[in-house]
Amino acid sequence: MIFEFNPQSHSAGFTLIELLVVMIIAGASIGLVAPRLIGVYDGIKATAEEQKLTDVVKTVKMRSFLRQVSYTIEFRDNVLTVIDKEVRLEFDFISFPHATLTFNGNGFADSGALKYIIRGEKKVLDVSQEQRIYSG
Known part of the structure; x- marks a missing residue:
């Protein structure tokens, strides 16, 4: 059997131009969507991180009540440190004005609120029984 080359026959497939157009459209779509996904x-x-902050404060509060021991948490810049314990957390999105929060042996805090900034928004964590987060 002899193979004959016939330039007039149309083979199934895409041309290079069609593939380039599709790739340009796909690239433009990714370029528009990617920043929003980030x-x-x-x-x-x-x-x-905000949930982690709330969980740590709740845990220290509960531990102070259960062990009948006072615990102090220090907040400075983007770091939370439980004093006299080897707990130190760094946050990427949360920053704090320098403050301390002490829970007595009954689990009550010396301050009713913790102020912090997350992604440019000022917020307040109520450290009373409800532990709600407020903007402002």
């Missing part, structure tokens, strides 16, 4: 991802990480 912002969404950062928002999720910031929310997770």
